[in-house]
Amino acid sequence: MDTKVNKPYPEIKVTVPNETYGLMILDNVGGMNSETSAICQYIYNxxxxxxxxxxxxxxxxxxSMVEMHHLDIFMTLALExxxxxxxxxxLNDxxxxxxxSYLNYPNSLEEVLKTAIDAEYQAIDKYMYQASIIKDPYIVAILNRIIEDEELHIKVLKEWETKLVR
Structure with missing residues (x-):
């Protein structure tokens, strides 16, 4: 089962360095709801x-390997x-x-899948919000492409949820 959309990612570049945008992207690297959290959560799962x-x-x-690629993209963007x-x-200097401690440590497969699906929805909401605020078309294109992978993850996880839980 594919876990990555079969479509290339946009080139990783920015129009101009921008600290405000960089801080938003850094939250995708090391925030509570970040690619780092996603990778570690999937390895735990x-x-x-x-x-x-x-x-x-x-x-x-x-x-988790797809999320690692997203992390690499966001780290490169932050640097750019x-x-x-x-x-x-x-946040606020x-x-x-x-x-x-940002991770969830569920004890049942039902909770593991529910937590994973919820986290993917949260990531999509966050990236959509960022795409609505950021005015750099290169960053927006990258966010939108990553959202496509996260949507596929939800589909895959829901299929597993249907198989195992319901």
Whole structure:
């Protein structure tokens, strides 16, 4: 099952360095609802899924690899926008490093899938909001392309939810 839309990503570039946009993008790198959180959450999900669910484990691992590509894109964008692409988020001149406390640690596959689906919806909402605020067409194109992958993740996860939970 594909976990990445079969379509190229736009070139990673910006019109001009912009700290405000960079801070928004940094939150996608190291914020609570970030690609770093998504990667770590999917690796955790992969680890706890159990040997009876090898295909689901593989799905979690494959999604995490797509999220790693998104992280790489956002880190490159932050750099292009003039910021240090650390695993942190900055708000009101206060930078907070990413923490594993941002993750959910569910105990059942039902909760694992529900949490993963909810996180994908949150990422889409966040990226759509950013795309509505950011006036750089290159960044907006990248956000919109990443949204397509996140929408596919929801579809894949809902298929698993239907198979296993309902």
């Amino acid at each position: 992969h680890s706890i899924a159990g040997e009876d669910f090898l295909e689901l484990k593989k799905t979690f691992l494959n999604i 926008l003039g910021l240090d692409p650390r695993w942190w988020s900055c 206060q930078c907070t490093y990413w923490s594993p």
